[in-house]
Amino acid sequence: MECPVFSNHHRPWGRRALAAADRLIGFLHMASKAGEKKPNSATPARWWKFEPMSFRRTIMAYRRSLTILFHDRVLLEKELANFWTYLRILSSLNEINLQHDILSIKTFYIPNLDKVWRRPHQPLQKLSWASYPFLIDLEMKTKMLESHNISEQDNAMEQATRQDPMFGLCYLLGITVPSPRLFLNVNRDDIFGRSVREQLTEMLTFPRSWFQIPLRIRFMGEMGIDAGALSMDFFRLVFEELFDPGKNGLFRYVDELDPTHSPVWFRKDCEDSKLAEICGLLCGFSLHNKAIVPLPFPQLLYAKLLGKGPNSDMEEVAELDKEFADQMSKLRTGTEDYVMGCCYGEKVELKNGRSVDVTKENVHLYVDNMVRDYLVPSQFAAFQRGFNRVFNPAAFDMFRPIELEALVMGEKHFDWKALEQSTQYKQPYTDSHPTIKMFWTVFHALDNDMKRKFLVFVAGSDRVPVGGLRNLGLHIDHLQVPMDDSLDEQPCDTEDRLTRLLPVGHGCDNHGSRRTLRLPMYTILELMEDRLTVALSYYDCPFHIA
Structure with missing residues (x-):
């Protein structure tokens, strides 16, 4: 692949040369798979691991060739055989990458595939995306998942509506039956109290189709109607409590010496599997409601949820806690003196149920039990069920x-310019309006916090x-100055009212509602800076009542 011929993917003869390398790539792939059984053998994959740029150039040559054909129907029809060859080669390269963790999976993403997905060319009608998911970027996968969820949600709501006892009468009278909703009543002062747990426990008995119906949060004593913001608020608050080992016994910090940066895992001495199932249900609800929340799970949990985790318990625990895994591996292979020194007084249960002292001969049973206790598979299984x-x-x-x-936690890169460029405005505001220009000047001067x-x-x-932030869907609307003097103790003019008026945020993002900043038409930079800073000091207030 270092040959310049393979860098000419934009030319027909260059693409033919890449296709001709099919057998070579296939041989390298098979050699890599065979070499996995011999730890010290030299394989192309191991060489690529030490020369990742060479591996990247190989991937990019085929990815770019494939991209050209994806977006040019005429070329695709002419070079259809090459197209399928490129797919086959990229599948092999992807397997090598997953086995050896050489490059980011983003290296394989083909840009702008959403246009091909929604309106595929005739030769691509039979293409199964499920066979080549590594080519699809996360943004497109998210759209595909949302499309699937909407379809399931519509079917579930139609089924629930037809099961409503009033459906027949309403149909005869020509009256629309209200859309079914799944409600959770919450006391904000007791966010995960007995009432919430009982409601969620009852939900665990519902048919799965019910969970495709939108979940709506009702905070007791509050007037807000949940169009996305209230559920977002609830999930943020409930997970803060659930994942605090001081408030709930379900989780523990993996690194108790550094809890701020440590992921959490299930606590082995928590015997309440129903609590783990409720937590899994809440995580599913939050994802279904598009509530992006900072769940402090290690990546191992997501791998196990997908059935794509490590092949053994020892590999799992190594991902979770390398130091503990090293101790267990050393103990398993240690000498008799080392085992006796580390496990003096420890017991291990044999298959016949009898407990005996740990020795060199049975230490593997002791290690297996320790690893299993560390992973708490019963609690994870309950979480997964939820x-x-x-x-x-x-x-x-x-x-x-x-x-x-x-998808669950959101991405980590904050592109504030992308947020500005993607923001939409409602008249009289435009991107060139003086107040809007002033707002972005003030905003970009703020610190990251x-x-x-x-x-x-x-x-x-x-x-x-x-x-990215370009997908936040932010709108900026004009917040007019109220003209009712009865709201003030002393009459005042419009300018004075403006200086006391704060911006208002609306965080709803469902069913036609939009994430909106309602911004007064400030005319002075210092006033904009002051009012925005004061408004953001109330950022954590319920439903942004500030």
Whole structure:
């Protein structure tokens, strides 16, 4: 692949040369698979691991050739055989990459595939995307998942409507039956209290089709109607409590010496599997409601949810806690003196149920038990059952663990310019309006902490949606100065009212509602800066009542 011939993917003869290398790539792939059984053998995959740029050039040559054909119908029809060859070669290269973790999976993504997916060329009608998910970027996979969810949701709502006892009468009278909803009544002062647990426990007995009906949150004593913002608020608050080991006994910090940066895992001494199932149900609900929340799980959990985790318990625990895994491996292979020194007084249960002292001969049973206790498989299984109540596992077949993690938690790159460029405006505002120019000047001068508070203010979360901040869907609308003097103790003019008026954030993003910043038409930069800063100090208030 270092030959310049393979860099001419934009020329027909260059693409033919790439296709001709099919057998060579296939041989390299088979050699790599065979070499896996011999740890010290030299294989092309191991060479690529030490020369990742060479591997990247190989992938890019085939990916770019494929991209050209994807977007040019005439060329595709002429070079259809090459097209299928490129797919086959990229599949082999992807397997090598997954086995040896050489490059980011993003290296394989083909840009702008959504246009091909929605309106495929005739030769691509029979193409099964499920066979080549590594070519599809996370943004497109998310759209495909949402399309699937909407279809299931519509079917579930139609089925629930027809089962309504009033359906027949309403149909005869020509009256529309209200859309069914799944409600959760919550006391904000006791966010995961007994009432919420009882409601969620009852939901676990519902048919799976019910979980395709939109979940709506009703905060007791509040007037807000959930169009996305209230559920976002609930999930943020409930997970803060659920994942706090000091408040609930379900999770523990993997690194108790650094809890701020440590992921959490299931606690082995928590015997309440129903709590783990409820937590899985809530995680499924949050993902279904597009509520991006910072769940402090390790990537191992997402791999296990997808059925794409490590092949053994020891490999799993190594991903979770390398130090503990090394201790267990050393103990398994240690000498008699080492085992006796580490396990003095420890017992291990044999298959016949009898407990005996740990020795060199049975230490492998002791290690297996320790690893199993560390992973707490029964609690994970309960969590997975709850999560799968909302989602059919097949819905995520196309995702890799790192992609599911990003889908749940959001992406990590904050492109504030992209947020500005993607924002839409409602008259009288436009991107060239003086107040809008002033707003963005003030916004970009804020520090990152304040900018993330702004995201909470207008979207209910400081997480970045899949595809980046350009997909936040922010709108800016004009907030007019109220003219009712009865609201003030002393009459005042419009200018004075403007100086006291704060911007308002609406974080709803469902059923026609839009994430909106309602911005007064300030005319002075200092006033804009002051009012925005004050408004963001209330970023965490319920339903943005500030």
